[in-house]
Amino acid sequence: MRYYSTKNSGQSFSFAEAVLSGLAPDGGLFVPQIIPCYRENVKNSLSSMSFLEIAFETIKPFVDGEITGPVLEELCTEAFSFGAPLVPVNPDLEKPFSEPVLMELFHGPTAAFKDFGARFMARTFSFLRRGEDRPIHILVATSGDTGGAVADGFFNIKGISVTILYPKGRVSELQEKQIAGLGGNISALAVEGSFDDCQALVKNAFTDKRLQEQLTLSSANSINISRLIPQTIYYSVIAGKAQSGCYDSDGEATPRANSVQYTDAKDNRQPSGNNRPVTFCVPSGNFGNLTAGLYALSMGAPIAGFIAATNINKTVPDYLESGEYKTRISQATISNAMDVGAPSNFERMASHWSYAQLRQMIQGVYVTDSETRQAIKNVHQDHGYYLDPHGAVGWSAVKKIKTAVSGNTAGTDKVIIAATAHPAKFSETVESITGPVPVPAAIENALGRTARSHTIPVDISALRDFLLNAG
Numbered sequence: 001m002r003y004y005s006t007k008n009s010g011q012s013f014s015f016a017e018a019v020l021s022g023l024a025p026d027g028g029l030f031v032p033q034i035i036p037c038y039r040e041n042v043k044n045s046l047s048s049m050s051f052l053e054i055a056f057e058t059i060k061p062f063v064d065g066e067i068t069g070p071v072l073e074e075l076c077t078e079a080f081s082f083g084a085p086l087v088p089v090n091p092d093l094e095k096p097f098s099e100p101v102l103m104e105l106f107h108g109p110t111a112a113f114k115d116f117g118a119r120f121m122a123r124t125f126s127f128l129r130r131g132e133d134r135p136i137h138i139l140v141a142t143s144g145d146t147g148g149a150v151a152d153g154f155f156n157i158k159g160i161s162v163t164i165l166y167p168k169g170r171v172s173e174l175q176e177k178q179i180a181g182l183g184g185n186i187s188a189l190a191v192e193g194s195f196d197d198c199q200a201l202v203k204n205a206f207t208d209k210r211l212q213e214q215l216t217l218s219s220a221n222s223i224n225i226s227r228l229i230p231q232t233i234y235y236s237v238i239a240g241k242a243q244s245g246c247y248d249s250d251g252e253a254t255p256r257a258n259s260v261q262y263t264d265a266k267d268n269r270q271p272s273g274n275n276r277p278v279t280f281c282v283p284s285g286n287f288g289n290l291t292a293g294l295y296a297l298s299m300g301a302p303i304a305g306f307i308a309a310t311n312i313n314k315t316v317p318d319y320l321e322s323g324e325y326k327t328r329i330s331q332a333t334i335s336n337a338m339d340v341g342a343p344s345n346f347e348r349m350a351s352h353w354s355y356a357q358l359r360q361m362i363q364g365v366y367v368t369d370s371e372t373r374q375a376i377k378n379v380h381q382d383h384g385y386y387l388d389p390h391g392a393v394g395w396s397a398v399k400k401i402k403t404a405v406s407g408n409t410a411g412t413d414k415v416i417i418a419a420t421a422h423p424a425k426f427s428e429t430v431e432s433i434t435g436p437v438p439v440p441a442a443i444e445n446a447l448g449r450t451a452r453s454h455t456i457p458v459d460i461s462a463l464r465d466f467l468l469n470a471g
């Protein structure tokens, strides 16, 4: 597979080049030349294949010729040590899927869906750098949320050391422990400034002559194509299972006796009976998760379409409605991992699909903080299920659409909402509404760690000194 920049389709790059450089030389994002299709026998067996089998089949065409089958199998097995269960908030329903169902993406080590991408990216980096003498040094700026997933993903990965910069005093205790509690090859710098200052320092480091001479620096930011591709997997896994009308609470595939299988991709859009394809509602910020979902649809997974749910940072819903793309300054909300006014993956969406195509595949909805709180409250009161603020944006978005169209219409009756984080990750907000939230083992482990970080001022020479002495 060759990769192109979203800004200029002239020059092509290998998968390795796209992954190791992160951003294209012209400042664009890397996109694959084509979105591949699943082989017929794969498409027909999604409901009975395991998560790892689908992971392998999904990623293979994207790395063809550069990562061999056995290596890819190993990368997948190490990266995806957890699944994506499909869980009804109300298990007592007479008819499955008569209420929206949750795809829980928070069973990884940092309890958010970014674990899928970060863990695969880390292992891919390590493989692509094999045989190099010089260790690679990865610099990441985080506002708090992605730092933990990156730290965990790269922890103990050979030949790579990571330095994470975060704004001192502006991340939660849990976030700080996830970033700075691992040690080993992961270093944490508490910067006396804002997230923007952290980002500026990282940018400066990449143009710093002395650092360039002495270290091999790289970035591992959220726009790396090796983070996007693995997020496609769970859409195909879940779409395959849900199509056969079953929940799947362990996140692993078992053959479904009643599954009716499609024989042709064109059937994707022609639902029949209970075996109709599903609609995914994706709480979105930078739109990486949603773009990955669109890849799954294009590859042939039985998906009818998507609901893009945002908070009041509604750049994309507005675009879908008006056809005009206008970025804006982001506003703070309680679903803060989605506080994005200029979603970086929009460039990718627009490079693959026209406005008309995007409108056909995606319905945009935005949700306010008070609606988000109301959703957390209602779902907890009615079903005893704890939504996190991001999943709650998704829940609220679906309810809004259902009300608007009054009743079931094609595409909105079998709806799966991506629950992107465990509610205990946002316990301040959730507990103020529901009372104490059960804490999963992954978060309990992290809370038991001691954060060890160095504090530096917003000064490139302080960062340089740290990197040269530590690395």
Ligand SMILES: *Cc1c(COP(=O)(O)O)cnc(C)c1O
Residues within 6 Å of the ligand: 112, 113, 114, 145, 283, 284, 285, 286, 287, 288, 289, 290, 337, 338, 390, 420, 421
């Ligand atoms: C990052 C994140 C999102 C947004 O995902 P995008 O791919 O940026 O759209 C939603 N929820 C949570 C919990 C996140 O961490």
